[in-house]
Amino acid sequence: MRSEHTWTYYVTGMKRFIFFAISIAMFASLDAADKPKTPTYLRPEEAGPDFADQGEYTNEWGGAQVIALGDAKFRLVIYRGGLPGAGWDKEYKREIEGQRQGNKIVFPQNEGMSHEIAKGVITTKTDNGEEYQMKKITRNSPTLEARPPANAIVLFSSGNTDEWVNGHSDERDLLAAPTKSKRSFTNFTAHIEFLLPFKPFDRGQDRANSGIYLQDRYELQILDSFGLKGENNECGGIYSKVKPVVNMCYPPLTWQTYDIDFETAKFDAEGKKTKNAVATIRHNGVIIHDRLELTGPTPGGKTESPAGGALQLQGHGNPVFFRNIWVVEK
DSSP: OOOHHHHHHHHHHHHHHHHHHHHHHHHHHHHHHHSOOOOOBOSGGGSOHHHHHOEEEEOSSEEEEEEEOSTTEEEEEEEESSBTTBBOOSSOEEEEEEEEETTEEEEEEETTEEEEEETTEEEEEETTSOEEEEEEEOOOOTTTTOOOOTTOEEEEOTTOOTTBTTOOBOTTOOEESSEEBSSOBSSEEEEEEEEOOBOTTOOGGGSSOEEEEETTTEEEEEOOOTTSOOOTTSTTOBTTTBOOSSOOOOOTTSOEEEEEEEEOOEEOTTSOEEEOEEEEEEETTEEEEEEEEEOSOOTTOOOOOSSOBOOEEEESSSOOEEEEEEEEEO
16 A cells, blocks of 8 residues: 555646647647748749759660659669669669759769769769760650540549549649549559659658559559659558569659449359459559459558449549540450
């Protein structure tokens, strides 16, 4: 049994602990409220010089991706053989951090080479005096602006949001997330074009997070993963489950495409699943999932059943936009 002195000491200590916990929570809340919002750019002409230098570069030896990180900082990612999905040998990949200095971006010496970027050209110099250059290019998906076939259901075109639940478009006639299709689909092919904002100061899931839920069950992730590893929570991943075989994410503010071939899960008369759903997915024209079995819903997806489901364009507070969406039922 506690003495009166011990009990008083205990109560006083608890009061101090509670006061301390409340104070920490209040300060954390104030910090979150006072934290300045990072810049978000929706148009290339407004995105500044760092955006102009960000992008893809190539020569006969290989390719490089330059990622803007805010405050005139950059990451250079070098690939042997070519860019991802366009010749990269999937073995040699080097990452180097750099900084803008005057009218050029400088990357410190690495493996006997130094690199500079100026006027759309990467210049590489070796210790023995050799010099190489990579020039900036712009890749476009081969399925960009693909016209729907005669038997397609056009879900979005020219700003018309009639096919979407609480659908809304902006002044450019682009469909904004979040929304979902009013129709449900079972077996289908789909074409979807999306545009990511440029958020140079953000990292990870804060950088243009969105997603497409197939049948409102299986999330195909959307994220600014340009130059990253290509994980299951990055662009092209089946969220939290399967990463893409190659990271085909283009730089932000570049139109990108998903072309999806989907087969619904099958169930017997008692409602027991007998076959997983299967999806083949092309990101910017390159297969990133080839007849992938979807073993179950991803986080946030509805329960599997014989019934079809909607296409959901997920919203996470990021201004991700869509256009030219159509589906062909099978």
